[in-house]
Amino acid sequence: MNWILVYEKELNSNHLIQLTGERHLHIQTILKKNLNESIQVVIPGSGNYLFQVHSISENSTTLEKTESLPNVLKPLDVKIFFSLPRPQTGKKLLHLSGGYGVHSVYFFGTDSKNKEYWTSPVYGKDLNSYLETGMSQTGNSQFPNVHAEKNASWRSFLKSWKGKVVVLDREGETLSKDFLNLKETEEKFLFVFGPESGWKPDEILFFKESGFKILSLGKINLRTEFAYSAFLHQLFLIKN
Template sequence: MNWIVIEASEISSEQSVHITGIRHHHIVSILKKKASESVLVVVPGIGNFRYQVEGISNQETILKAEENLPRVLEPLPIHCLFSLPRPQTAKKILHLAGAYGITSLHFFATESKNKEYWTSPVYSKDWKELVLTGLSQTGNSQMPSVHLGQRENWKQFLSSWKGPVQIMDREGKNGFPNSNQRDFGLKETLFVFGPESGWKESDHLFFKEHNLNQTSLGNINLRTEFAFSSLLYLLFKS
């Protein structure tokens, strides 16, 4: 946790905030901050700040806004869809989405996926906290939106997408030349990650019928979280 995440609703009209729980423990025990010292703060949807420690007790840390900081990270303006991953995999995806500041995440159960994954707390009450762990790592202030398509058809969703769609598939074309990736209209691009077992033949027919590009990250099989991480790295470094 390099940055302390503070929700805008926690900040008083005097620009101070009372921090308790895990964040308080981190400031005191990990960062070892004392009164009058500063901590780095990210406020989701607003920006980056430096806050001063006004007081510390056994139960809480009181912080007050000291100065605005320039945005430390340029978010990746992309959208990503995942064939319902295992909860442990979803945790890593949500963290990475927050760390890189992508625009949106979409989870759907394709025909071959275990729909019981929907019952996991990751997809009901924990997803926001998992995204916030990414913000606390990098200082990104953009909160990705998360769409849980539990009762929706993923192929209908793809058909209605208004921008470019890139289907991630080991057998696809190499869609990542060395040129600047931001030049080919990332803003509305939806990157689609399928099941780790691979797309079914009916899926490939659907992609062909709808002229959807199939893009490869390389000629190896990757676990979903590694494929997502590879995509983020390739786009971010350019």
């Protein structure tokens, strides 16, 4: 991690925080910081800061907030829909969402055979930790909103979306930079990523009958995390 992530509620009234466990070990063994040296810190919902090493012991490192920094990136205020992926893929999607500061992520079980994935801690108690890992990597301070919709109808959700739904499929029209550069893209659009096996014919028919735009990131099959990374990177280059 390039940044140490702390929460505002962890700071005391003197702007000090005592870190133990993984964060303490990272500062001492990876960053190799000594007394009075500076550390980059990201505070979710607040921004980027420099903290100074105030004291060190065998089991903890105490940091003091010293100054604010310009935000390292502009978060991507996009809304993303995923057909519930395998937990190992889900970890990567959450990491990317935290790294780029995606506004909202929705997980839906679109296929009966993937409902078993809901039992994974990736979509439960461990979910926030993967977002935090991404934020610690890039310094993004916008904590994504993640919705694990275990029982809701995904078709009803898409039909009721207050804006434009864009379905990503390799058979669609090419997703252009001009399209991504639209001012309202981040505010009104929901981008829909399907299962790695591809959308079924009846699902494609549903999209067309619903008037959803179908666009492609390219004519090759990509794993979900690679397609998502490519999409976010294109958007990042335009917005930043």
